[in-house]
Amino acid sequence: MSVASYLVTLSILSFCAWLDLVAWQIPFHFFVSLVVINAVFFYLIYRGYNLRCKDHSMTAAQMIVSLVPTLYSVYFLDLGQARASFLVVAIVPLLYGMLALTTRTFLQIGILFIALYILMILLINKNRPDSINPTMEVLQAFALIVVVIQITIIGGYISGLRSKLRNRNKELNIALVKISDMANRDELTGIANRRKIFEVLDTEVKRKREPNTAIGICILDVDHFKRINDTYGHQAGDEVLKRIAEEVPKSLRTMDCFGRYGGEEFLLILPSTSLEGTEIKANRVREEVAKLEFKNLPPGEKVTISIGIAEYFPEEEIDATIQRADKALYEAKAHGRNCCVVHPSP
Numbered sequence: 001m002s003v004a005s006y007l008v009t010l011s012i013l014s015f016c017a018w019l020d021l022v023a024w025q026i027p028f029h030f031f032v033s034l035v036v037i038n039a040v041f042f043y044l045i046y047r048g049y050n051l052r053c054k055d056h057s058m059t060a061a062q063m064i065v066s067l068v069p070t071l072y073s074v075y076f077l078d079l080g081q082a083r084a085s086f087l088v089v090a091i092v093p094l095l096y097g098m099l100a101l102t103t104r105t106f107l108q109i110g111i112l113f114i115a116l117y118i119l120m121i122l123l124i125n126k127n128r129p130d131s132i133n134p135t136m137e138v139l140q141a142f143a144l145i146v147v148v149i150q151i152t153i154i155g156g157y158i159s160g161l162r163s164k165l166r167n168r169n170k171e172l173n174i175a176l177v178k179i180s181d182m183a184n185r186d187e188l189t190g191i192a193n194r195r196k197i198f199e200v201l202d203t204e205v206k207r208k209r210e211p212n213t214a215i216g217i218c219i220l221d222v223d224h225f226k227r228i229n230d231t232y233g234h235q236a237g238d239e240v241l242k243r244i245a246e247e248v249p250k251s252l253r254t255m256d257c258f259g260r261y262g263g264e265e266f267l268l269i270l271p272s273t274s275l276e277g278t279e280i281k282a283n284r285v286r287e288e289v290a291k292l293e294f295k296n297l298p299p300g301e302k303v304t305i306s307i308g309i310a311e312y313f314p315e316e317e318i319d320a321t322i323q324r325a326d327k328a329l330y331e332a333k334a335h336g337r338n339c340c341v342v343h344p345s346p
């Protein structure tokens with residue numbers, strides 16, 4: 001963008017030189033400063049110095065520096081109308097700055113631009129009074145001031161819109177995180193829901209393609225849960241589910257996943273765990289649950305769980321593994337509950 005603005009100014013300066021309004025050395029000086037300034041900014045950005053500034057594109061700095069060669073070149077133009085044409089050209093970088101800068105920075109640059117422009121006219125008036133038409137110069141300076149004020153007001157409005165848009169985007173992102181969290185969590189217990197468990201299973205099954213890895217799958221079911229509900233009320237039943245959901249994950253590895261499968265059933269996924277390892281872990285979980293105390297149950301009233309265990313094999317569908325674990329759970333219930341049963345490999 002800055003190179004394009006420089007090239008526009010350079011082409012008009014060259015045209016002025018071709019019309020004999022200015023010596024050819026002026027567009028040449030401008031060209032050299034164009035190359036030097038852009039090389040310096042390129043170097044600063046390439047070396048990452050721009051990252052130390054609040055404004056990473058260094059727009060304000062580029063705009064301020066660009067004023068010097070432009071006003072220097074315009075100073076040598078004797079014809080007032082020719083000088084005025086550069087004011088028209090200056091609007092383009094101003095518009096760009098309006099979009100990229102804060103209203104305050106833009107106003108500061110606008111004031112600097114007006115001040116330097118007036119200083120240049122005063123210098124011309126001092127050194128070459130013949131090339132000054134005071135009425136025209138006052139009119140042009142006035143027009144410049146009015147345009148900068150107008151652009152500042154529009155810029156302020158646009159920057160307000162942009163900050164509103166930024167805030168909306170932030171709110172939208174927060175809402176998206178919340179929605180995805182709600183879609184993956186069980187409402188009562190706060191742990192992974194059925195949907196999330198199957199997502200984790202899917203990822204693990206894909207990873208399982210690597211040799212020598214196993215996935216242990218356990219279905220946990222609270223024993224006589226209906227009796228807990230019927231005897232102590234649904235609030236007590238809910239507390240049991242919540243406490244189990246709170247306590248069991250405490251002893252798990254980060255790669256394990258514990259979620260609510262439905263009702264009073266939970267699913268425990270143990271990646272990279274052999275069948276023997278899964279059975280050991282399942283028994284520990286069972287013992288931990290049996291030790292829990294509940295504030296909605298009478299002291300000494302223990303809650304136990306039964307666990308069905310199966311190991312996933314790449315040859316079978318994951319649903320079939322879960323069915324095998326479910327069969328093992330059925331057997332655990334039949335064996336008197338509060339125990340773990342392993343379904344043998346198919």
Ligand SMILES: Nc1nc2c(ncn2[C@@H]2O[C@H](COP(=O)(O)OP(=O)(O)OP(=O)(O)O)[C@@H](O)[C@H]2O)c(=O)[nH]1
Nearest residue numbers: 221222223224225226227229234237238263264333
């Ligand atoms: N409080 C509460 N109860 C639930 C929830 N989801 C399911 N239940 C109850 O869980 C009970 C499950 O009862 P059953 O399937 O007969 O199982 P059980 O009484 O644990 O018997 P076994 O599994 O054979 O030991 C039912 O009474 C359901 O209403 C829940 O979110 N909160």
